[in-house]
Amino acid sequence: MAEAEMVTRRSPLEYKSDLKPVWCAGCGAYGALASLYRALANIEVRPENLVIVSGIGCTSRLPGFVKAYGFHTVHGRSLPIATGVKVANPALTVLAVGGDGDGLAIGGGHFPHAARRNVDITYVMLDNSVYGQTKGQSSPTSLPDAETKTTPYGAVESALNPMAMALAYDVSFIAQGYVGNAQQLTDIIQQAMRHKGFSFVHALSPCVTFNDSYQYLQSRVFDIPQDHDVHDKIKAFQLALITDRLPLGVFYVDNRPTFEEELEAVRQKALSRGKASIDSLLDHFA
Amino acid sequence: MAEAEMVTRRSPLEYKSDLKPVWCAGCGAYGALASLYRALANIEVRPENLVIVSGIGCTSRLPGFVKAYGFHTVHGRSLPIATGVKVANPALTVLAVGGDGDGLAIGGGHFPHAARRNVDITYVMLDNSVYGQTKGQSSPTSLPDAETKTTPYGAVESALNPMAMALAYDVSFIAQGYVGNAQQLTDIIQQAMRHKGFSFVHALSPCVTFNDSYQYLQSRVFDIPQDHDVHDKIKAFQLALITDRLPLGVFYVDNRPTFEEELEAVRQKALSRGKASIDSLLDHFA
Amino acid sequence: MSKDMTVRIGGESGEGVITAGEVLALASARLGLHVHTYRTYPAEMRGGPAIFQVRLGDQPVLSQGDIADVLLAFNTEAYHNNRGDVRPNGVLIYDADALKPADDGFIYYGLPLTTIATRQLGYSRGKNIVAVGALAAILGLPQSALETVVGEKLGRKNEQIARKNVAALIAGFDYVHTNFSRTDRLGITSSNIGGHLLLDRVEGRGLSALGTPLAERVEAGDPRGQLLLSGNQAIALGALAAGCKFFAGYPITPATDIMELLAAELPRFGGNVVQTEDEIAALSAAIGASYAGVKAMTATSGPGLSLMSELINLASTAEIPVVIVDSQRAGPSTGMPTKTEQSDLNHMLYGGHGEAPRIVIAPTSVEDAFYKIVTAFNLAERYQMPVIVAMDQSLSLRTQTIPRPQTDDIRIVAREVPDLRQAVEYKRYALTTSGVSARAIPSEVGGLHVATGLEHDEYGHPSYDPYVHRSMVAKRYQKLAEAGEEFREVHRFGAAAPNIGVVGWGSTEGAAREAVTLAQAKGIAVAGLYPSALSPLPEEEITSFARSLRALIVVEANYTGQFAGLLRAKYGLDSIHLNRFDGLPFTAEDIFRKIKEVADNG
Amino acid sequence: MSKDMTVRIGGESGEGVITAGEVLALASARLGLHVHTYRTYPAEMRGGPAIFQVRLGDQPVLSQGDIADVLLAFNTEAYHNNRGDVRPNGVLIYDADALKPADDGFIYYGLPLTTIATRQLGYSRGKNIVAVGALAAILGLPQSALETVVGEKLGRKNEQIARKNVAALIAGFDYVHTNFSRTDRLGITSSNIGGHLLLDRVEGRGLSALGTPLAERVEAGDPRGQLLLSGNQAIALGALAAGCKFFAGYPITPATDIMELLAAELPRFGGNVVQTEDEIAALSAAIGASYAGVKAMTATSGPGLSLMSELINLASTAEIPVVIVDSQRAGPSTGMPTKTEQSDLNHMLYGGHGEAPRIVIAPTSVEDAFYKIVTAFNLAERYQMPVIVAMDQSLSLRTQTIPRPQTDDIRIVAREVPDLRQAVEYKRYALTTSGVSARAIPSEVGGLHVATGLEHDEYGHPSYDPYVHRSMVAKRYQKLAEAGEEFREVHRFGAAAPNIGVVGWGSTEGAAREAVTLAQAKGIAVAGLYPSALSPLPEEEITSFARSLRALIVVEANYTGQFAGLLRAKYGLDSIHLNRFDGLPFTAEDIFRKIKEVADNG
Numbered sequence A, B: 001m002a003e004a005e006m007v008t009r010r011s012p013l014e015y016k017s018d019l020k021p022v023w024c025a026g027c028g029a030y031g032a033l034a035s036l037y038r039a040l041a042n043i044e045v046r047p048e049n050l051v052i053v054s055g056i057g058c059t060s061r062l063p064g065f066v067k068a069y070g071f072h073t074v075h076g077r078s079l080p081i082a083t084g085v086k087v088a089n090p091a092l093t094v095l096a097v098g099g100d101g102d103g104l105a106i107g108g109g110h111f112p113h114a115a116r117r118n119v120d121i122t123y124v125m126l127d128n129s130v131y132g133q134t135k136g137q138s139s140p141t142s143l144p145d146a147e148t149k150t151t152p153y154g155a156v157e158s159a160l161n162p163m164a165m166a167l168a169y170d171v172s173f174i175a176q177g178y179v180g181n182a183q184q185l186t187d188i189i190q191q192a193m194r195h196k197g198f199s200f201v202h203a204l205s206p207c208v209t210f211n212d213s214y215q216y217l218q219s220r221v222f223d224i225p226q227d228h229d230v231h232d233k234i235k236a237f238q239l240a241l242i243t244d245r246l247p248l249g250v251f252y253v254d255n256r257p258t259f260e261e262e263l264e265a266v267r268q269k270a271l272s273r274g275k276a277s278i279d280s281l282l283d284h285f286a
Numbered sequence C, D: 001m002s003k004d005m006t007v008r009i010g011g012e013s014g015e016g017v018i019t020a021g022e023v024l025a026l027a028s029a030r031l032g033l034h035v036h037t038y039r040t041y042p043a044e045m046r047g048g049p050a051i052f053q054v055r056l057g058d059q060p061v062l063s064q065g066d067i068a069d070v071l072l073a074f075n076t077e078a079y080h081n082n083r084g085d086v087r088p089n090g091v092l093i094y095d096a097d098a099l100k101p102a103d104d105g106f107i108y109y110g111l112p113l114t115t116i117a118t119r120q121l122g123y124s125r126g127k128n129i130v131a132v133g134a135l136a137a138i139l140g141l142p143q144s145a146l147e148t149v150v151g152e153k154l155g156r157k158n159e160q161i162a163r164k165n166v167a168a169l170i171a172g173f174d175y176v177h178t179n180f181s182r183t184d185r186l187g188i189t190s191s192n193i194g195g196h197l198l199l200d201r202v203e204g205r206g207l208s209a210l211g212t213p214l215a216e217r218v219e220a221g222d223p224r225g226q227l228l229l230s231g232n233q234a235i236a237l238g239a240l241a242a243g244c245k246f247f248a249g250y251p252i253t254p255a256t257d258i259m260e261l262l263a264a265e266l267p268r269f270g271g272n273v274v275q276t277e278d279e280i281a282a283l284s285a286a287i288g289a290s291y292a293g294v295k296a297m298t299a300t301s302g303p304g305l306s307l308m309s310e311l312i313n314l315a316s317t318a319e320i321p322v323v324i325v326d327s328q329r330a331g332p333s334t335g336m337p338t339k340t341e342q343s344d345l346n347h348m349l350y351g352g353h354g355e356a357p358r359i360v361i362a363p364t365s366v367e368d369a370f371y372k373i374v375t376a377f378n379l380a381e382r383y384q385m386p387v388i389v390a391m392d393q394s395l396s397l398r399t400q401t402i403p404r405p406q407t408d409d410i411r412i413v414a415r416e417v418p419d420l421r422q423a424v425e426y427k428r429y430a431l432t433t434s435g436v437s438a439r440a441i442p443s444e445v446g447g448l449h450v451a452t453g454l455e456h457d458e459y460g461h462p463s464y465d466p467y468v469h470r471s472m473v474a475k476r477y478q479k480l481a482e483a484g485e486e487f488r489e490v491h492r493f494g495a496a497a498p499n500i501g502v503v504g505w506g507s508t509e510g511a512a513r514e515a516v517t518l519a520q521a522k523g524i525a526v527a528g529l530y531p532s533a534l535s536p537l538p539e540e541e542i543t544s545f546a547r548s549l550r551a552l553i554v555v556e557a558n559y560t561g562q563f564a565g566l567l568r569a570k571y572g573l574d575s576i577h578l579n580r581f582d583g584l585p586f587t588a589e590d591i592f593r594k595i596k597e598v599a600d601n602g
């Protein structure tokens, strides 16, 4: 039985578009894309029911490489746009993808609000701790002292902690993956997509050209212990505060109504006050 | 000795401007303003060395009522503007003030970055959980089910948790006050202003007109126990996660170099590569 | 010739000025009178002086009125602030407990409003309703009509309060009937009170020129045939009628109540309202919803529109329909949020980097707003681009009576559906002669594509090819040209063969129409033209109108003459600029004076 | 008449095309030649074709060149992509290991570049430098000059690499001298190689028309008297010279390297660079710094400028000086980030709600950029308003030789300091005849005030008074008018009594100058006019130029003709539009052809 369930009925190849990825050879984004193809196959979403929304950046080019509906928007706005998509048609499976700059710098103001709405979309952030697209400036997750094109004397800001932020925002599914661990990343994305509500996958993904962090990451990642209680927010916060090493896996899960469910409830409440028609509404103003 | 230190050499009245506050009678902002006058007197800042930057909202009108330099900017931008002020002239004492909408909705993207820079300004957020200025819409801290002008069937989003967010952002001084506890709020603002680095004071402040929360708050606030370790971030996070009651006092303190200090270090590093002159710089391009 | 009367109510915010005005306006509307209201807002949260002005007429009332015929003053400050705006020989009704007017030559009705409310009724907050009763009695409005309105609107949640208010109203009526049963300078006696107060605007401005008796008018009209709406309400209702199913917005004066009304109503129509974290997110969400196949809109004012610049251009480039209402206020920057101005035109036309075509529509009245928001949705849908609807504070917040819309007659444009069975490969951005390419919606098999703000080829694949960019820029502008062919509505009024022309846009049309009528009555050959779309402009209509003129006056509420600049840039039209930029709406008098001046200098 | 030559290097990104071009350009500049470079970028991160074009001349080189005289091709694709852009009888230098050209009638120099680099030198990455050596040898550039440049720039951190590169360079030189000691169609022998390759642009376009021997030129010039800078470098250096002490920005192509250069240099000048979380924060921080008394700027491209709209208007309303560089790229929306366009003009002029005056300055060359950013800071300071500097991708990223600036001669405007001893009450926004009110800076005793974006009275107190708003709107525009009196620079060139005029703005001036020179040589009475400020426009200069013309051609790199529209809106000027909107910069040929066409049809 268990065996049978593991059979993939759709092939990851079904999700490959005709466009050849534009990324540098060795870019972490290739790994993320591969994991995404597998996750999509595993959850068997129909390409026409899938919408992938992205901002701008190397990693935000991803929708072009997936056979699905896509919306490659502007820098930093993937979350509010994806929210509009999902609310308009809750039957769609909606993914938002983008980089650390896209999501934590220019788009950072939208993240807490997507979380508090608990809109049922999955947000995959490919974090390479640099601005790849614009050729190597520091990003919100660049480490202190990082020498980049805009920090020739070393970065002086501390790095943001996306996992801690997601917890503070009350994101209802929070996980961290690494493109070097393809199987685990696939699994995490799958879980995130199956989760009802706003899910956040922080995918550590090197930029070979401007921040080749494979070694750095490889030597620091470790799997979250099996006995971690994903419903314990304090424990999850403790994990998030570990800075010398990088825990991989699911940090936190909370099950609560989604935005679409809540909006449906609003609709029912509203309708209970009487069925709508323009004409009866106009009567109020007569 | 202790007595002598408590003598206020400047009077709070010195900080009162000629402009009469525009707020509704009973607005929480009056209390916050009174506490601010006292705190300013206690730390004895000279009015001409003080700059108060605000966004837009009822509470953002505050700079007009303080005898100091002020900059009443646009909605949501007090923090980056205050950052510019402080970096340009670190000798100034810089305060940013504004509402919950100003700081957590439209301006929410700037908060994490002010924190990670640890710029030495004090940010006082007057949180009334409503948009007062625009006459009563829901705000990021409105409670679920809150009936407001834009949520006639009750709010469906969960409320943001500014204290947890500040912790996740690694704000280096985090405290919560209540305008009904004038003495404590004064004290907190004072401590925040004395703190070197980015300090955040979350001031609970009712909007009598659109969200009269005096009773609600009064019945829920309590002082953080004396034995709370302000350097323990996990403990602070636990405090922040308490939702049925509202802890007042200092949650968290971290002492690390300020942005201005770091930038000064950058300057020294840069200068060590040779003194600057336009002409010698032009030589590089000859 | 039309007859009308302007009643101003002045007091301190908190004294119930607005409520009093609203009761008067609604009761009048129900009686079949045409109504136009105008109000000011206290600048501070803690209050300050407020006025509410109701202009009533036997014909549609097009502007707020230049001068008050009747002033109801609640206190001394209100009296002093407003006495200068009352016509000579006008009527002053006042709280005799609160003020003692000087003799300005008005016709005086002093009533002990405070005493009646406090002593007689034990309901001090009811002073304003006592005043409404008195006012209605003096104007000759039937008591029953007022009673119904007060009962319906002023105690919806509390029957006791409803009863108190009705009692206050009756007390006001009674006081007038008891104490003013005399023939005074107005010729009013208790038996003929009212019925004569509509003034003849054109033939004379003195109170001696009395109009159609109200009673006649009331009998002739279909009292329920009209609605009393604000511009913002018209926008919200029109959007519902247009099939809007998604609204995202961020509160901002004076646009917020569009969102507030839709928050209550849209869910009942199967739609959703999302209050977002800012205006960028608002337009983002609307664009996302539209991409997903649902008619979507947002509404904001200048500061929000500024923030939306980048997203407007995304919608234009990715070819996503979306409707954006800009209720302009006095700028720049935060400016004066409660004052009116038409100073966002350039930003509506050009705002945002690069060249991103968009349609801009300017409703000219409350009624027009209802229908033009429908047009906006239709054009957005047909041409797959952002449509900005140019409102302003004066149009958003005025209320006007409008004939009840026949909702069955509203025409809705449906999306052009791609034929996905035929195509081997679906080209989202296919180059066509009209520029319009059929748009597949997520969940449609065979329509997979990536919409994008990068330059792209017909498939939507990013392309930096010079030829591709040229074709796609031209394609997007071709759609705008097509929209201009389809939608060329102008409002033309006045002389058939004018030698002076008045051209304007948006909220000033009412005042301009009145001014033109006045000027025609003085023998001036003047006509007005208001195009409904500012982008694309109806070239032929404008240039042929302008061709025969000796002088063209361009009316707009801004400093730099943005529309005049547009007309000159587009058609080389020189014009006389009539600008108002003090935060207040144009009056008919402003425009009339200019027409006259031009005619006299002709 | 000037002589010049255009060399194009084409290859795959990663083959060192850019480095090769930069070495050639810098060495030529040091030799006293005038240089203008142009490059394209691969559209994808993973690479693609790249070209770098170096145009050399004995007089200042004003544009990138219409057609290549010499092509250096690293591979077959580069050869095929670029052969069409090489002049008939042009020179083709190529890697004979990588490609076999057809006979297109070029003069062929095939070299085994790959073999030399790999086999002979054991340094396969050095192929590009071998090629530079060969190219320089053929052009007759002295080996020593190239050696110095390669030694300095290509091994700064690693001496071994420096040595390898020098060896590669020498191998290239040697190969040419050894293998091409023959007289070929060019008349080149080993003894006279070089020295004759500067072509006479005007008199004839064939290679037979040979120019000034290089050696002469080199001896005559002051090799160190000029700099080789990109437009963005000129902006950054000019900002330092202007006294800028604060830069905040967010990375965006093609503006980013302004921030990158300042991040390295500004701290050494006592200033700070802050990379902010977005463009809104960038302009916010710059405004804050300026409020606090420090000269401040930001730099961005279209999408960032869109986001800054609201803040630009805050600076205008609160009267805070700030400098904003917009390096335009092809739009709208994300558009084509690595391509050029002049399509942000309307947004620079009008972007943002309400009416917020700002100065817009358009540098026309790299040298002009250096001086105009100084002007921008000066005008910002004097008139306390935002100044936008209109760059574009083509100007930002081209490099040009410029005469070394005499930094002592740069004039810096200091702030007008309020006399705080005199005033009983300090009025931050005092109404003055010039509109300028002295600005107190935090820490000045007696200057306390609240700067604000709300409408305000002279003290800065919020006011919604109609009279106050009117006065303050007029005050802010008065400053713009004053700026227009002070700064009315135009670049006028060509015939003294033209009947055809060419007007444009910004980066196209070089091409226009060349085109006008060519046309004059053909006997056409044509002149050009480029105003330095687009807001406020120098009215008198433009209208008097236009008055005498038979035809006015407006040149701009956009679709809708924004500047032409501005000229018509302002001065009623009709014009012939010459627009390019394919992402590529204008060539002199484009403009020359239009002038000729207009002249022929005259």
Ligand SMILES: Cc1ncc(C[n+]2csc(CCOP(=O)(O)OP(=O)(O)O)c2C)c(N)n1
Residues within 6 Å of the ligand: A056, A057, A058, A059, A060, A075, A098, A099, A100, A101, A102, A103, A128, A130, A131, A132, A133, A134, A139, A207, D250, D251, D252, D253, D279, D303, D304, D307, D334
């Ligand atoms: C409004 C705006 N500002 C700036 C840019 C330029 N830009 C494009 S991508 C990018 C950042 C890329 O960083 P990240 O999001 O981390 O993605 P990565 O390329 O590293 O995958 C920037 C600043 C833009 N396109 N739009």
Ligand SMILES: Cc1ncc(C[n+]2csc(CCOP(=O)(O)OP(=O)(O)O)c2C)c(N)n1
Residues within 6 Å of the ligand: B056, B057, B058, B059, B060, B075, B098, B099, B100, B101, B102, B103, B128, B130, B131, B132, B133, B134, B139, B207, C250, C251, C252, C253, C279, C303, C304, C307, C334
């Ligand atoms: C860009 C922009 N959007 C919207 C507004 C309208 N606006 C003014 S204040 C405000 C929110 C006020 O809420 P908050 O910040 O909580 O302040 P409060 O009035 O409650 O003190 C809004 C939405 C604005 N001024 N600018």
Ligand code: SF4
Residues within 6 Å of the ligand: A022, A023, A024, A026, A027, A028, A029, A058, A059, A128, A132, A133, A206, A207, A208, A209, A210, A211, D045, D046
């Ligand atoms: S620049 Fe970095 S992030 Fe971008 S494609 Fe290359 S390796 Fe990937």
Ligand code: SF4
Residues within 6 Å of the ligand: B022, B023, B024, B026, B027, B028, B029, B058, B059, B128, B132, B133, B206, B207, B208, B209, B210, B211, C045, C046
């Ligand atoms: S509306 Fe609310 S927040 Fe604003 S002044 Fe009144 S009480 Fe205070």
Ligand SMILES: [Mg+2]
Residues within 6 Å of the ligand: A057, A099, A100, A101, A126, A127, A128, A129, A130, A131, A132, A139
């Ligand atoms: Mg990144």
Ligand SMILES: [Mg+2]
Residues within 6 Å of the ligand: B057, B099, B100, B101, B126, B127, B128, B129, B130, B131, B132, B139
């Ligand atoms: Mg609030």
